[in-house]
Amino acid sequence: MNAPTAALPTVVIGAGPVGLASAAHLIERGIEPLVLEAGPSAGSAVRDWSHVRLFSPWSEVVDPAAEKLLAPTGWIRPDGATYPSGGDWAEHYLQPLADTLGDKVRYGTRVTGVSRAGRDRVVDAAREDQPFTVYVRNADGTEERLTARAVIDASGTWTTPGPLGGDGLPALGERTAPDRISYRVPDLKDPAVRARYAGKRTAVIGSGASAFTALAYLADLAKDAPGTHGVWILRRGINGSTFGGGEADQLPARGALGLAAKAAVDDGHADAVTGFRTTAVEKAGDQLVLVAEDGRRLDPVDEIIALTGFRPDLSVLSELRLNLDERLQAPVELAPLIDPNVHSCGTVYPHGAKELAHPEQDVYVVGMKSYGRAPTFLAMTGYEQVRSIAAALAGDHEAAERVELTLPETGVCGGAGLFDEPEAAQGDGGGCCAAPSTLQIGIGAHPATSEGC
Known part of the structure; x- marks a missing residue:
């Protein structure tokens, strides 16, 4: 990377749990972050489900680098054995972290597109020598073009829920x-x-x-x-x-x-x-x-x-060269590790910068959005992703490849394709992954309540 480009900030899209963790890990590596959040506060999407309690305890939803950043402010992590609601998570962790980051977080700033300076996705010439250009629309309606050395998209999938239709399209009506x-x-x-x-x-x-x-x-x-x-x-x-x-x-x-x-x-x-x-x-x-x-x-x-x-909105990255799995819309190296058609019981192998890389160097999609349409994401997965990416951007490839993460197993198996x-x-019949059998359940007298597949 040339010196002028290296001096630019790394733009992080989204001030949610993984976006803010990205900033903390970048700072730990001496890299300047700039977090762009479309909403008016940190964790805007999380606040939309503030009434829902997480199934992960506090000990698993606080990023280690973020905690180090917060420690000098007098922040104390809530009891690690208790379970926060979305509102608790936003109020007692995400907003204090964003406040600690100060002007490194911009609110009311919606990213509308990302590209290489002077290069659309077709142009090869000197492509990797150019910084990224990030187009944004501010809360007052004005538009702006920012320049970045790297881009980490942690914008999530909250705004693009899946439709009712069984074919992936909205049902008629x-x-x-x-x-x-x-x-x-x-x-x-x-x-x-x-x-x-x-x-x-x-x-x-x-x-x-x-x-x-x-x-x-x-x-x-x-x-x-x-x-x-x-x-x-x-x-x-x-x-x-x-x-x-x-x-x-x-x-x-x-x-x-x-x-x-x-x-x-x-x-x-x-x-x-x-x-x-x-x-x-x-x-x-x-x-x-x-x-x-x-x-x-x-x-x-x-x-x-x-x-x-939910599904990822990839339109803002349309001018970048991404390598995505044709089914999950996740990075091709990551997709086989999380594919619900193959992996049962929530088994997810550790992964980091290597699995999240794209042909477009120094652009990463992380967090829930990195999983595309796969449903098995956990916050600590995202924290490990951005730790590895920050190391890679800092040139510490040994640390980037040293991904150590043990995820709790779940009984939530597969996706629709598996059970079709x-x-x-096929299994031994005793585990959560055994061949399905239809059960008669429910007491109501309404028709069609027990048909099998």
């Missing part, structure tokens, strides 16, 4: 019912939100921790508001791992989520509909009817909570 469809876990402590779901029949679409949480919340609401009922819609069948790892999960709070979802079904607060791939949302008076690709129609519901995962073909999930 989905876009015409935005007032009845939510893509977030509802905050039922908010009186207005509580009134929206109280006494109503709500479809919850999804099979991960967010769906578990929504089902548990609705079951709790049903105890105070008779008539509240959930319809849990899964694109795959049900087997021993559907409800996660339970007591065997090395993250106990995560296992408890699955057990709470199972209790919601077992106690009659929700029905389960399996093998249902939504193709249309039709209006039936004041209610909505979900239609599957096989022609099945469910009884009308009042509300829909779509928790079908039972032979792909």
